Amino acid sequence: RKELGNHDPRGSVYGVAIRWSGNWPQPAQYSVKGRFVGLGLNAVGRIPGFAGASGHLDGDERGGTLYLNSQGAAVELPRVFREKLAFDMLTAQVGWEKKGEQYELKLNNISFSSPELAGSVSGTYQTTADSPGVLDLSGNVTRAEARGIGRYIPLQVGARGRQWLDNAFLGGTSSDVKVRLKGNLDDFPFPEGKNGVFHVTARISGGVLD
Numbered sequence: 700r701k702e703l704g705n706h707d708p709r710g711s712v713y714g715v716a717i718r719w720s721g722n723w724p725q726p727a728q729y730s731v732k733g734r735f736v737g738l739g740l741n742a743v744g745r746i747p748g749f750a751g752a753s754g755h756l757d758g759d760e761r762g763g764t765l766y767l768n769s770q771g772a773a774v775e776l777p778r779v780f781r782e783k784l785a786f787d788m789l790t791a792q793v794g795w796e797k798k799g800e801q802y803e804l805k806l807n808n809i810s811f812s813s814p815e816l817a818g819s820v821s822g823t824y825q826t827t828a829d830s831p832g833v834l835d836l837s838g839n840v841t842r843a844e845a846r847g848i849g850r851y852i853p854l855q856v857g858a859r860g861r862q863w864l865d866n867a868f869l870g871g872t873s874s875d876v877k878v879r880l881k882g883n884l885d886d887f888p889f890p891e892g893k894n895g896v897f898h899v900t901a902r903i904s905g906g907v908l909d
Contacts, residue, residue, distance in 0.1 A: 706746070710738035730759040741775075748775035748783075754791075762796035778831060779853050781861070788812040801826045806836070815847030816840055818876070831884035840876035845903065853887065876901040 715733030719726035734755040742748030754767040772789045791809040795802050804824040811818065818840035825833040852861050880887075882895020889895035 705743045706740045708738075708740055709750075710752070711736045712738070726760070728760055731763075732757045742777050748777075749773065750775075750783075752789075758795070760797065762794065765791070765793045765795075767791040767793075780850070781854060782850055784813070784851065786811050786813045801828065812842075815844045816851065817842040820878075827883070833883050834880055836878070836880045838876075838878035838880075840878070840901075841874055843873040843876050843901070845871035845873070853884075871903045871905050873901045873903045 713734045713736070715731070717729070717731045717733075719729035721727035732755075736753045738752045739750035740746070740748055749772065751769055751772040752767060753769045753772075754765065756765050757763055758765075767790055769786070769789045771785075771787065773783045773785045774789075775783045789809075789811050792807040793809075794805040794807065796805075802825075804826075806820060806822050806824065809820045811820075818838060820836055820838040822834065822836035824835075827833060849861055854861075877898075877900045879896055879898040882889055882897075886894040888897045
């Protein structure tokens with residue numbers, strides 16, 4: 700109950716069916732299926748937080764699929780980003796599969812829109828026991844405001860680099876940004892191209908650099 704209280708779940712759920720066998724909170728078998736509207740959880744430990752999520756879920760101890768179709772949603776990943784990321788629109792299909800003690804996530808058809816960004820991403824993410832995980836991601840941004848880009852830069856980029864990005868771009872927009880990231884996030888941003896790939900290309904209009 701204390702752990703559940705820390706997450707502070709909120710929102711509405713419909714048609715939920717939950718089954719399990721074994722001792723909670725680590726049952727040998729379980730399944731969950733249902734629809735949710737305006738769902739939210741606080742971030743606790745390695746579990747991310749979110750708010751305003753709407754969609755449906757179908758999964759069991761082996762894996763499952765999460766479908767999102769949300770307006771006014773927010774995502775909190777304190778191990779990755781320094782602040783919550785708010786989205787005017789967020790749609791996604793995310794599948795997961797348990798492999799031993801770790802999980803593989805398949806990120807399909809993820810589209811988003813926020814005051815600073817609009818675009819889509821796809822790829823895979825593999826959890827690991829001793830690192831932030833392994834990511835293979837491709838993204839295409841169709842709208843970007845340069846002044847707000849710093850908040851979307853992962854914490855794996857050093858504080859000095861993030862501070863420079865916060866202050867360097869005084870203006871400018873782009874309608875064509877492509878991102879490619881592949882490798883263990885412990886090694887990000889993969890200096891000299893070692894142990895991974897991190898490429899960003901952009902066409903910028905009206906850019907002002909301090």
